[in-house]
Amino acid sequence: MQNSKLHTPPKKLVIASRESALAMWQARHIQSRLQALYPETEVTILGMTTTGDQILDTPLAKVGGKGLFVKELEIALADGRADLAVHSMKDVPMNLPEGFILAATGEREDPRDAFVSNDYATLEDLPANSIVGTSSLRRQSQLQARFPHLKIESLRGNLQTRLRKLDEGQYAAIILAAAGLIRLELGNRIRQFIAPEHSIPAVGQGALGIEISADRPDLIATLAPLNHPDTQVCVEAERGMSRSLAGSCTVPLGAYAVCEADSIRITGFVASVDGKQMLIETAVGSRANAEALGKTLASQLVAKGADKILAAL
């Protein structure tokens, strides 16, 4: 933290953000942190629409995945309209395009998936053939493994859109990330938090990513105080696992890491979409090499046959 006193921040900082309510909450959160750190700096937000926000009728797995939510923001970073972009880490591709780096990982909110329903208090209460909305293959596979009698249907759109579709009666229940609901003060919509053992979260779920152009190394010291070291190493381990398995939102895969004193404990899974094949492994290793720990976990999964499950997709 002494750094922030020693180094001179820029006079202006522009934050690129998607315009969804959650993205804007996250951008404003980072804006106020920066403003508190650097009262002399003018910190503004540049709101933008991304391709991912526009294609709402197709599951993400089919339209090309995570990159769709970050590309327009990266163009703004590259051409100097913005200095930093704030993302949900979950939406950040495993490999950033050349010329971009993650400058900081912001503290994780609750990483769990949440059960949201107007008619049922828990997943266990849903009658056979109930329609559950989610477009995440990760959520689908884990739900179907425990509740093969449920029907999963696609559900896209930002949080408000998804809640509206639930309220219109198209679904008996939907599954959302608790983090987004909590941040938008919609935590009262959560009927049940699904334990990470039952729904292993998405890589990076609940964490924030701060991306900059690799041509702006001057910003690294400016943004360093936003980094949350425990979140950073855990997300690094999760991303190491996913990267190693060439993971994206096109495959049913998840990983969740927690810090324990000097080590990290990470649990990850790979499954078939119907959840009938499900591999879950845990690895514990040093914080000092989080990415390598993720790779170790990936090789444990591969040793159990993960590559066969992934190839069959």
Ligand SMILES: NCc1[nH]cc(CCC(=O)O)c1CC(=O)O
């Ligand atoms: N894929 C969209 C997305 N990206 C981040 C979040 C939630 C917040 C987070 O994980 O940080 C969501 C919505 C959801 O999955 O319900």
